[in-house]
Amino acid sequence: MKPLSSFPKVSLGIFPTPIQKLENISKILHTNVYIKRDDLTGLGLGGNKVRKLEYLLADARLQGAQVVFTTGGAQSNHAMLTAAAAGRLGMKPILVLKKRGVTERRGNQLLEFLMGTEVIFVDTDDYNDIYEEMDRIGKGLGVPYYRIPCGGSNALGSLGYVDCAREISEQGFHADHLVCAEGSGGTMAGLVLGAKLFLPGTRVHGMMVDSDPFDIITPALMWETAALLEINPEITENDFHLMDLCGPGYAVPSGEGNEAISLMAREEGIFLDPVYTGKAFAGLIRMAEEGRFRETDRVLFLHSGGTGGLFAVL
Ligand SMILES: *Cc1c(COP(=O)(O)O)cnc(C)c1O
Numbered sequence: 001m002k003p004l005s006s007f008p009k010v011s012l013g014i015f016p017t018p019i020q021k022l023e024n025i026s027k028i029l030h031t032n033v034y035i036k037r038d039d040l041t042g043l044g045l046g047g048n049k050v051r052k053l054e055y056l057l058a059d060a061r062l063q064g065a066q067v068v069f070t071t072g073g074a075q076s077n078h079a080m081l082t083a084a085a086a087g088r089l090g091m092k093p094i095l096v097l098k099k100r101g102v103t104e105r106r107g108n109q110l111l112e113f114l115m116g117t118e119v120i121f122v123d124t125d126d127y128n129d130i131y132e133e134m135d136r137i138g139k140g141l142g143v144p145y146y147r148i149p150c151g152g153s154n155a156l157g158s159l160g161y162v163d164c165a166r167e168i169s170e171q172g173f174h175a176d177h178l179v180c181a182e183g184s185g186g187t188m189a190g191l192v193l194g195a196k197l198f199l200p201g202t203r204v205h206g207m208m209v210d211s212d213p214f215d216i217i218t219p220a221l222m223w224e225t226a227a228l229l230e231i232n233p234e235i236t237e238n239d240f241h242l243m244d245l246c247g248p249g250y251a252v253p254s255g256e257g258n259e260a261i262s263l264m265a266r267e268e269g270i271f272l273d274p275v276y277t278g279k280a281f282a283g284l285i286r287m288a289e290e291g292r293f294r295e296t297d298r299v300l301f302l303h304s305g306g307t308g309g310l311f312a313v314l
Helices: 023-029 049-062 077-088 107-115 127-141 155-170 186-198 214-228 255-268 277-289 307-311
Strands: 019-021 032-037 067-070 092-098 118-122 145-147 177-182 203-208 240-244 298-303
Touching: 023 032, 023 255, 023 277, 049 077, 049 155, 067 077, 067 127, 077 092, 077 107, 077 307, 092 127, 107 307, 118 127, 127 145, 155 186, 155 214, 177 186, 177 277, 186 203, 186 214, 203 214, 203 277, 214 240, 240 277, 255 277, 277 298
Parallel strands: 032 298, 067 092, 067 145, 092 118, 177 203, 177 298, 203 240
Antiparallel strands: 019 032
């Protein structure tokens, strides 16, 4: 295996992020629920994209990029964090976003306004149109540019969550179950691979908040990431599990997601978001109610951030 430390990385966040026990929710759900605070990664309003961007922007820098493009929906946490990170590293971010969702100056749009980020909306459902638009703009600028895919979910970005699994193991924490939201796949792919390498006995559950074919996307991304690490791990159906929590649609709040947000706020004073973590935690609650956790199990929930969404989407 090529060691993780051999991949260039820029420092953007504060790591390790804490792991805390959710005492009240553990009592309610009759199991041991812990939370990995990746909402406290220390850039912007925090969130999972910071770990991915440490690898992606190191690559951009090595390639001499002066402009960094990325994309997502109008309220993309990934796009907002890319703008924050690129700006800090002295590269100019340009966000080419799908004109989908809340485009007004609220939530992440407000934060991008405060950073003076250039935001371009394209009225399309197809990311290929977006990547074409990036190339058209990039070529016109006449400076080296770098394109980061939606969600930062390529093999290099997924390394961030292989590294997160290593971090959990270094914190001396054992989990029987690790639960995360799945939106573009990089977090889940990285965690499944990382658990295989660093967290023996941990099963990873991906709570799908979009309607893409994650049963195909997740393993494909995992194998790409494994190739980057020059490993060929044996991964079976037992190593991961996907559950559909999308509800009425991507970035449309769901009833059970909103109940999960309220429960976490009321019982633990921690705020989840309506697009990802609220729905993902609703999946954890559903699993507990279905009796899929034992009373002695340790269940670790990844809080992947998304706070901006509370002020735009909910
Ligand atoms: C992007 C995002 C996710 C999903 O991560 P992917 O790697 O895209 O699957 C989860 N939570 C939040 C808050 C996000 O912004």
